[in-house]
Amino acid sequence: MTNETYEKVSTDHMRSMMAKVKTLGKQCQLKADDVSNFVAAVGTGPWNEDEKRQLAVAASDALLTAQSPSSKRRPLQNCKTFAGYFTNSDVTMLKGDNSMPLKLDCHSTEIANETLVYHLPNI
Numbered sequence: 347m348t349n350e351t352y353e354k355v356s357t358d359h360m361r362s363m364m365a366k367v368k369t370l371g372k373q374c375q376l377k378a379d380d381v382s383n384f385v386a387a388v389g390t391g392p393w394n395e396d397e398k399r400q401l402a403v404a405a406s407d408a409l410l411t412a413q414s415p416s417s418k419r420r421p422l423q424n425c426k427t428f429a430g431y432f433t434n435s436d437v438t439m440l441k442g443d444n445s446m447p448l449k450l451d452c453h454s455t456e457i458a459n460e461t462l463v464y465h466l467p468n469i
Contacts, residue, residue: 360397367404369410381405 385402
């Protein structure tokens with residue numbers, strides 16, 4: 347095989363490998379160990395240092411794509427009012443001339459009570 351032919355075959359092979367590696371994250375569940383083993387195998391292959399680096403970066407990107415939960419993420423929830431969390435006396439105290447620490451204590455106590463009541467098992 348001539349040097350020119352070898353270079354063309356090597357370039358085509360590298361292009362093919364890059365395309366396959368880039369799609370791995372979308373096609374299967376990759377684990378960090380899989381990528382580590384792949385990079386180690388590439389290190390013993392016929393590629394030059396730049397090509398090995400490119401394949402390692404592509405494998406790392408594929409791993410990030412495989413582990414990205416962005417498509418499964420729930421949309422953000424909005425709370426338009428906290429009125430349902432306060433008693434009438436809480437609302438009166440929050441509207442009044444009381445000190446800011448007292449208002450914050452009232453607010454945090456109500457939220458904590460709602461959270462604790464919500465998470466406590468039925469006894």
